[in-house]
Amino acid sequence: MTDLLQETEATPASYPASPSGLSTPAAALDAEMIWERIEAYTRTRYTAREVVWTVEGGEGENWTPPLSPVASHTAEKWESGAWVSTALPDGPVGLCLPSDGVFKVTAQVGAGDPPRAVSEAFRRLAEYMADDTDRAGVSSYSVNMGGAIQESYQRSAAHAARALQNSGAADLLRPYRRQK
Template sequence: MATIKQTEGAPAAYPAAPSGLSTAAAALDADMLWQRIEAYIAWRFTSRSIEWIVEGCGEWIPPLAPATIATVEVWQATNAWTTATPDPSPTGGYMLPGDGPYRFSGTVGGGTVPAAVNEAFRRLAEYMAASKRGSPGTTREKVVAGSVMVDKSRSASWAAEAMSNSGAGDLLRNFRRA
């Protein structure tokens, strides 16, 4: 059983940024931060369209949650999609009787954003805001004011490591799988 294609639509809007952000963190593009979080987890909190193409027989569970499947179709030898009605599986997915391929269409997303996800957003936003204070792309910054010198450096990949270094990834661990 393999999901060979996933086509996820863009939501009309992302959830609101949580309260309590610093001025610098609140100034960041909240949609960009939600996109980074959604790329890291299997949960969506605002509704959007979804389509999966699946091959193989056996149990298939939608890889994103919460998912509402509107139609299931199977590709026939007549070179056309035909409506199918697979049996439910005991774990909340579908039992596919043949190799398919199958097309699942519907929506994914909705519900209240859990406190842990809002905290992950806050941590990621604060980390990104603090890291932007230096010049973009720099790895070393030295500031001298009179007899005081501050010399700091950061990895050139600081933005790519933000999910981990901010602590947001630890909070999102339970949301990595549907």
């Protein structure tokens, strides 16, 4: 069994453009912050960046990079206290390890336009996060009309942390979900 020992993902030079149709408050949010949340949840990348994986496995074992699409890759094997260049041929499922050991795979990952479901997830998450003064994430709501109108909301302390799920974005991203 091949084990992923370490993953280091560089920040891309840019992220995809924000989808159209955002409200003014949602469009004012930092789009990079929204994309970072989406990418933390998904395995597909839409802009190029370098990713370095360190994997350990046996001869003939297959390893599939957990992020896609992989545009190109190089590999090194740890031998006698140093990294030595090697080749990882394509296998039936991912890359094939040529021998037992620890390998470092450096890849260029990311390309293409986000599908409509991912753009809609961006929109839902942005609208949810921009809804600071209204009811996004409310766990309790009350109205008191006894003499004077009074309205109050209570939010869970975790409402921002659960924004991906509470906004409905996570449901749209399910086919792209990252498995760890």
